[in-house]
Amino acid sequence: MNQFNNALTLFFSLLVEAIPFLLIGVFFSSALLLFVDERKLIAAVPKQPLLAAFAGSLIGFLFPVCECGNVPVARRLIVQGAPAAMAIGFLLAAPVVNPVVFWATWIAFRDQPEMVFLRVGFSLLIATMIGWVFSTQADLRPLMQPAVARAMPIPKRAAKKTKAPRTKAPQAEETASPLLQSGTFFLGQSDQPLQVDGLGQAALAANPTLSRPIPERLRLMLDNVIQELRELGGILIIGSAIAALVQVSVPRDLILSLGQGPVSSILAMMLLAAVVSICSTVDSFFALSFASTFTTGSLLAFLVFGPMIDLKNFALLLTVFRGRAILYLFVLAGQLTFLLTLLINLYVS
Amino acid sequence: MTVQTNYKTTRRFHPLKSLYRLQGLLDIAAISAWGVLLLQYWLTGKINLLLHPNYVWLAYSAGFVLLGVATVKIAQFIWRVVQLKKRKDRNQGDLLQHLSLFPPGWSSALLLAVALFGLQFTPQPFASQMALDRGVTETLTMTRSQPQAFRTSTKPENRTLIDWIRTLNVYPEPDAYTGQKVNVEGFVLHLPQVPDNYIGIARFVITCCAADAYPVGMPVKLPSGNRSAYQPDKWYRVAGQMITETLADKRQLVIQASKLTEIPTPANPYAS
Structure with missing residues (x-):
């Protein structure tokens, strides 16, 4: 009962x-x-891939969104012709590199300010590197969901190649009925089954609310606040329940043996991050509850990897990317996080 | 998939509209309940068992904001119901589509249920069992809290338990403190690894919220009798002086108690 x-x-x-x-x-x-x-942002971003990736990673400071808000924004960036490097950089870094998350992490790890800087630094580094990697793919469309790919402008370099047999994807898209597109299953669960996100190209291309009068925008903003609060609140509750249960019910010996190994602790925390799917604005508090038993590197792994890839995010990413692209993102982000945090475990703490 | 079936029927009977209304009402209920919960925890002081005092303002501010949002939504809801009677439904599908993972109503129902449960729930301060589970440390180097302001001028008898731990942390040699006066407060721990005439006196330290609470404590040598007179989790003020002893194969500083006074559990039991 006490437990x-x-x-x-x-x-x-x-x-x-x-x-x-x-x-x-x-x-x-x-x-x-x-x-x-x-x-306007896209116009201001440098064209050089590495710089674009870095700039994209920093845009989070202008859009303090967590990982559920950033996917729609990244999708709009992509559809509006943002360089791949910038969009991917934004997608991966924005949930962490923003003032709200910075503040929350600071409060949670008040006594270890290095956690805050390492978290932001690693996220920036990983996002920039992956963005850079993706920039070698001049035409992102084969990696996108068909509906998104159709709405994307054809890149200049790729336009010359469209006759080449390599680009199979656009042909496949044309034959697919809109009803058969894979993005729709997901939206069947939402409030508004018919307003499928991927279908209306116009809705994809522009932020549809910018043309509305201010009072209407305020009303929409409040509705959006409630939607996100409801959705993220539900996940927060499940995440907190898992954290509390693990702390009280899993034997301390097991947690300690898992949490003190430099490699096992990182793997355990990355797995936990992927499963728990807790929102990046609040995940530092979740990690905090493991602070006394897990290595610093593993906590960092949780804080860096979780916002990039997790189960909830996976479903959201599927509305933009094809499975293959998500696999690349997942593997690259996972490996980089693992290596960087292992360095911390072995050489720093 | 149930939603799809719902939708098919909607075309004829417009249950989608009532689904929205239900969802809207659930949202309002969940948001108000959380607002009330945060304010209730604040007003009853329960929040002291959950949060570091520095962050209590965040919680009650959030409570006010949530109640504000709920009020606006209720006003909107009433207005919309009134308007609906006058003219046909406005286009509901104009909101920026937010991608949702769960069936409608699921999250709001969970939020509401947890908030209602929370209103009934009285948190208990962490006690000795938790301290033993988490492992009482005598040094803070293992853990996270570093002394922010370290004052050597503090008289020994004015040091709190945390001050003592911090002092030891900076200069761990027990002999340096032998003979100094002690006057500390904390809850009783029965440490399994020490003889019967010793107890542990401990406190939980939090830096953010109860999730990161960790115990610190020191062994106390009782003036007489054995520890059965001092129940675990009871709070005591221990007066005495420091001695050095070898306990559980470790040479360490021990409080030789001359007087133990039982005190009530403080309203804010965590040290910060």
Whole structure:
């Protein structure tokens, strides 16, 4: 009974600490989604791939969104012709490289400020590197979901090649009925089954709300706040419950033996990050509950890898990318996170 | 997939509209419940068991904001119901589509249920069992908290338990403190590895919230009798002086108690 009460106390303490940050996060993301025109951003980004990837990674400071908000934004960036490097950099870094997450991590790890900087630094590094890798693919369309690929402008370099037999993807798209597209299964679960995201090219291309009058935008912003709060709140509750249960019910010996090994701790935390899918604005509190038993490197792995790839994110990414591209992202991000945090475990802490 | 079936029937009977309304009501209920919960924890002081005092303002501010959002939504909802009677439904599908992972209503219902449960729930301060589970440390080097402001001028008898741990942390040699006066407060721990005439006096330290609470403590040599007179989790003020002893194969600083006074559990039991 005592154990149960401890678990509940942990559970509510995580929730009570995390909800203010969740609230700040969704307010920011809703406001910016509805008031910022990302086309202007794209125009300002440098053309050189490495710089574009880095610039993309930093855009999170303008769009403080967590990993659920960044996929739609990244998709709009891609559809509007943003360089691959920039879009991928943004996709991977934005959930971490933004002021709200910075603040939340700072509060959680007040006594270890290096955690905050390492988290942001590693995320920037990994996102820039993967963005750079993706920039070698001049035409991103074969990696995209058909609906997104169709809405994308044809890159100049790739346009010359369109007659080449290599690009099979666009042909396949033309024959596919809109109803058969893989993006639709997901939206069948949402409030508005018929307004399938991937279908309306016009809806994809521009932020559809920017043309609305201000009062209407405010109303939409509030609705968006509630939608995100509901969705992320649900996941936060499940995540907190898992954290509390693991802390109280898993034998301490097991946690210690797992959590103190330089390699095992990182792998365990990365797995946990992928499964728990907790929002990046609040995941530092989740990680905090493991701070006394897990290595610093493994906590970093959780904080860096989780926002990039997790189960919830996977479903969201499938609305933009084909499975193959997501696999590349997953493998690259996983390996880089593992290597960097292993370095921390072996040589720093 | 149930949603799809729902949708098929919608075309004729417009249950989609009522689905929206239900979802809207659930949302409002869940958001208000969380607002009330945060404010209730704050007003009843339960929040002290959950959060570091520095961050309590975040929680109650969030409570006010949530209640504000709920109020606006209720006003909107009423307005919309009134308008619906006058003219045909506005286009509901105009919102920027947010991708949702769960069936509608699922998250709101969970949020609402947890909030309602939370309103009934009284958190308990972590106690000795948790401390033993987590392993009481005498040094903070293993853990995370580093002394922010270290004052050597503090008189020994004015040091709290945390001050003592910090002092030891900086200069661990027990002999340096032998004979110094001690006056500390904490809860009783029965450490399994020491003889019967010793107890542990401990406190939990938090830096952010209860999730990162970790125990620190020191052994206390009782003036007389054995530890059965001092129940675990009871709070005591221990007065005495420092001695050096070898306990559980470790030479360490021990409090030789001359007087133990039982005190009530403090409202904010965690040290920070």
